[in-house]
Amino acid sequence: MSDAPAVKKKFSEKGLEFIDWLLGRYPNKQAALLPVLRLAEEEFGNIDNDSVMLVAETLELSPGYVWGVLTFYTHYRREGDGKYLLQVCSTLPCALRGCRDIQHRLEEKLGIEAGETTEDGLFTLKKVECLGSCDTAPVVQVNEKYHENLDIEELDKLLETLRG
Amino acid sequence: MTEKQTVNLTINGEEVEAPAGEMLIKVCHDRGLDVPFFCYHPGLVPEGNCRMCLVEVVKAPKPMPACTTPVTEGMEIETHSEPAKAARSDVLEFMLANHPLDCPICDKSGECMLQDNSYAHGNDASRMVDVKQLKPTKELGNGVRLWGNRCISCTRCVRFCSDIAGSGELTMVNRGDRSVVDAFPGYPLQNPLSGNVVDICPVGALISEDFLYQARVWYEKKTDSVCHECSRGCNVEIQTLHNEVKRIVARHNDSVNDYWICDHGRYTYDYVLGPERALEYRLDDSSGPADAPALLARKLKSLVDEHGADSLGVLASAFMSNETLYLLGSVLKELDVPVENIAACARADGKEETFKGGFKISADRNPNRRGVEAILGPSAFSSRAEGLLEKSKGPGLRGLVLVSDLPGQPLPAEWIEALNSADFGLVFLLENDSRIGEEVSLIPATAFSERDGSIINEDGRIQLVQAATQLPRGALRLDDLLQDVLVELGAREGRISQRGLFDEMAAIIPALKGARHAEVGKTGLSLDGGEE
Numbered sequence: 001m002s003d004a005p006a007v008k009k010k011f012s013e014k015g016l017e018f019i020d021w022l023l024g025r026y027p028n029k030q031a032a033l034l035p036v037l038r039l040a041e042e043e044f045g046n047i048d049n050d051s052v053m054l055v056a057e058t059l060e061l062s063p064g065y066v067w068g069v070l071t072f073y074t075h076y077r078r079e080g081d082g083k084y085l086l087q088v089c090s091t092l093p094c095a096l097r098g099c100r101d102i103q104h105r106l107e108e109k110l111g112i113e114a115g116e117t118t119e120d121g122l123f124t125l126k127k128v129e130c131l132g133s134c135d136t137a138p139v140v141q142v143n144e145k146y147h148e149n150l151d152i153e154e155l156d157k158l159l160e161t162l163r164g
Numbered sequence: 165m166t167e168k169q170t171v172n173l174t175i176n177g178e179e180v181e182a183p184a185g186e187m188l189i190k191v192c193h194d195r196g197l198d199v200p201f202f203c204y205h206p207g208l209v210p211e212g213n214c215r216m217c218l219v220e221v222v223k224a225p226k227p228m229p230a231c232t233t234p235v236t237e238g239m240e241i242e243t244h245s246e247p248a249k250a251a252r253s254d255v256l257e258f259m260l261a262n263h264p265l266d267c268p269i270c271d272k273s274g275e276c277m278l279q280d281n282s283y284a285h286g287n288d289a290s291r292m293v294d295v296k297q298l299k300p301t302k303e304l305g306n307g308v309r310l311w312g313n314r315c316i317s318c319t320r321c322v323r324f325c326s327d328i329a330g331s332g333e334l335t336m337v338n339r340g341d342r343s344v345v346d347a348f349p350g351y352p353l354q355n356p357l358s359g360n361v362v363d364i365c366p367v368g369a370l371i372s373e374d375f376l377y378q379a380r381v382w383y384e385k386k387t388d389s390v391c392h393e394c395s396r397g398c399n400v401e402i403q404t405l406h407n408e409v410k411r412i413v414a415r416h417n418d419s420v421n422d423y424w425i426c427d428h429g430r431y432t433y434d435y436v437l438g439p440e441r442a443l444e445y446r447l448d449d450s451s452g453p454a455d456a457p458a459l460l461a462r463k464l465k466s467l468v469d470e471h472g473a474d475s476l477g478v479l480a481s482a483f484m485s486n487e488t489l490y491l492l493g494s495v496l497k498e499l500d501v502p503v504e505n506i507a508a509c510a511r512a513d514g515k516e517e518t519f520k521g522g523f524k525i526s527a528d529r530n531p532n533r534r535g536v537e538a539i540l541g542p543s544a545f546s547s548r549a550e551g552l553l554e555k556s557k558g559p560g561l562r563g564l565v566l567v568s569d570l571p572g573q574p575l576p577a578e579w580i581e582a583l584n585s586a587d588f589g590l591v592f593l594l595e596n597d598s599r600i601g602e603e604v605s606l607i608p609a610t611a612f613s614e615r616d617g618s619i620i621n622e623d624g625r626i627q628l629v630q631a632a633t634q635l636p637r638g639a640l641r642l643d644d645l646l647q648d649v650l651v652e653l654g655a656r657e658g659r660i661s662q663r664g665l666f667d668e669m670a671a672i673i674p675a676l677k678g679a680r681h682a683e684v685g686k687t688g689l690s691l692d693g694g695e696e
Contacts, residue, residue: 049349062332064325067348071337129340 007053015043019058029059033069041077048079074128082117082124084162087141091130097137098151103127105152106140109159122163173239182235189217189230197243200252200281202259202366203318204231207416207423209327214318215255216281220248227251249285256286262297262341263367264313272368274381278316299344305333305352306427307373308362312344315369321345321361328424329355330520345369357519359430363413364423372411374431379405387632388415388686390619391429392483392571392612394514395528397621398425399687402433402613402632409433409613409633417687420625426525435571435595436611436633442593445638446606453640456607457648460590464499465653467563467588473500475562477552479579480540482510482530483569484642485617485629486676487662489532489539490669491646498655505561507549508536511573526622530570531612534620538675556582563588567642568597569609592642608639616662617643618684624692626676628684 011019018039022032036059040051047070056063070076077085088094088103103114106125110118114127133139136148140155147158169184175192182191187210192199203214212232221228222240227248242248259278267273299312317336322345326332333353337346347353353361362372384403391398391412398421400412412433414425435441445453447460468476478496480489496506516527536544555561564586568575574597575583583589584601591600592609600606613632620626635641643665650656660668663681670676676691683689 052348062326062335063348063351064333064335067346068322068335068337072339072343 007050007057009044009050009054011039011054011058012043015039030061030065033059033061033066034073037066037070037076046077046079046081074126080117080124083122084142085124085126087126087128087131088114089129089131089133089137089139089141090127091134093134094131094137094139099138101152102138102140102150102155105155106159109156171235171237171239173235173237173241175241176243185234187231188219188228188233188235188241191235192219192230192241192243198284199230199243200277200285201231202277202281202316203320205320205323205364205423207328208320208323208364211319211323214259214316216252216259216285218248218251218255219243220245220251252285253287256282257291259316260286260290261292261294262313263316264296266314266368269377270311270314270368271371271376271378271381272314272365276368277366297341299342300346303352303373304347304370305354306358307431308353308358309371309373309376310345311369311371312346314367315344316367317343317345318366319345320364320366321370324357324361324364325353325355328360328519328521328523329357331355334361355519356426356428356517356525357424357523359427360414360424375411379403379410384410385632387630388628389613389630389632390531390621390627391425392531392619392629393426393429393432393529394526395530395533395622396420396524396526397531397619397625397627397688398429399627400425400429404613404632407633409436415686419687419690420621420623420627422521422523424521424523426523428525432571433613436613437636438595440595441608441611441636442596442606443608443636443638444606445608445640446604447590448605453607453638456640457645458652460645461649461652463588464495464563464649468499468501471562474502474505475560476501477505477556477561477564478507479549479552479564479566480506480508480536480544481567481569482508482533482536482545483571483612484532484536484567485615485619486532486535486539486626486673487617487665487669488615488642488646489536490665490673491643491650493539494655495646495649495653498650498653503541504548504551505555506540506544507552508540508544509549509568509570509575509579510536510545511570528622531621532619534622534624535618538620539669539673553578553582556586562586564590566591567609568592569594569611571595571611574599607645608636610635610639610642614639614641615643618666620691621688623690625688625690626679626684627688628681628686 022035026032036055040055041047044051052066053063056066090099107113110123112118114125117124131139131141138150140147170181171184173180189199199217201217204210210231212229217230218227219230220242301311304310322334325334333347334345336343362370384405387402389400389402391400399415399417401415402412403410412430416423447456511529513527514529517525564583568591580599583604589604592607594609614635615629616631617629618626647659666681670679679689
């Protein structure tokens, strides 16, 4: 069988130590996939195809498997994502509290559709599943920070702040 | 081994005994019950993701998927109660929510499980008004093309690549109604068993480029046969239309190939009607193929009468069926040709490969090496072949008959030389060879899809090959020709059937142990006394 393309990236010493520690806590290497993907995201800023190969090699998985898991989740920062990753929760409580309006307002203001990045590379808009903050719906997550109980007015303010 | 434990359960009111731990779907299918499914495949690990096999388990809070629910003591199952039927038709409605229903131009049409299950278990009208999700159409590698819109996310292909091929190229990307099968960019489908994902795809999401828009499956003629590309003897179905092989698919045989075949066996059939196929008949200027038996008998007889039985040599091949070898042996016996003048040639070894799921490709790329050894003797390929070649260089050997029917492997130069210098040279030729001299007689040989007969695989399993296509014009069935030659020589009264020939041969050849044609059947018979 022919091999997958060669991996160019490497985890840092500290990262490798973390992986070693992690593997001790799981029954097999495959089980450590999500935290190792998170480590790749932290070390390289986002997860590109080369990171997928690196994670696959590290955990002895096929790149296809890692790719499948990565694309299943919306919460990993991917190659080409903007400086600000806007994740609009679209699951039931947020939907009942107007997340569609939030999403459409963002699309209108940014001139992009969900799943796209603005030309200036500042914003990426994603429509995601439950962010686990149903009691403060509707929610938009900007990078690591939650913006809760949003309405259109507050959303506009938020965008202004982010644009500086 | 401990005795198998069984449990008692009720299915649709009938008491049933089943092995403990057996999945419900198998118990139901074994009893002839129609429990529909998509993602379940007997050759793969069940995953229970399509929900098409939902059945009602009395006292369970909701319908259960039969493919991942093991039978337990006292279980009560209803497969066709209203709740069970409603659950399944609802599942189908969701399946069709994003399916494009492009059946008119889909190659799977006619053998599609989504069509069949919709017909048997679905609703007669669609309630869908929403816009459908669109997914990519693209190449996945190794001649497999993806129609993302048609994918129902059953993961059969994903499980095949990870568990059977062991290479894990395919995966489900994205989630929910956007999920679709795909390969990681830069790591395409590349395992040598890739074609099987097309066979097992229950819908038209994975399509073979080789078969794309080649035939509507319901017009095809389907013939059970055996792959000739290595000595494993994988069971295949040859599908033809207008006397042309359109594709080869795997046929289930637990003792040989399970449900799989390799890509090499699947896609190697173009030579049957390829530009190199030898079709010229040249035995005598004034006569046609119909006169071949009488002419051939006369030529061989006069050669032997004039120069002695030792003056004739024959090179058979490891592609010939047992029956053909047996008939050839009978003709030569009738002419008293000594055994050391009968040899055989074989294709050069390839690479042996064994896959994660146990599927094996043999290094020996000859379908019937064991048959040649059983009928002509084990030394036919080695010492006798060398001896005959040596003899052909001397003046004693006047006549030489060669069978050159090894696909992709022309005769070695020294045999061509021997053929060209013989007083009477005859070659049964599969593919044109410009080195053969004009004095040499030619009869087109039969290709694998044109033969009836039996072959023996490397494990000593005898299996039946059946003709799927007619011979090209001018070609002669070697079996028929040899039978007719035997008639001309006075050794037989007339042709006998394929079945009669098999039984006669098996009674005479010790290695065949008196096997009967009827016992061999669709899946073959182990001659080594191996497990069935």
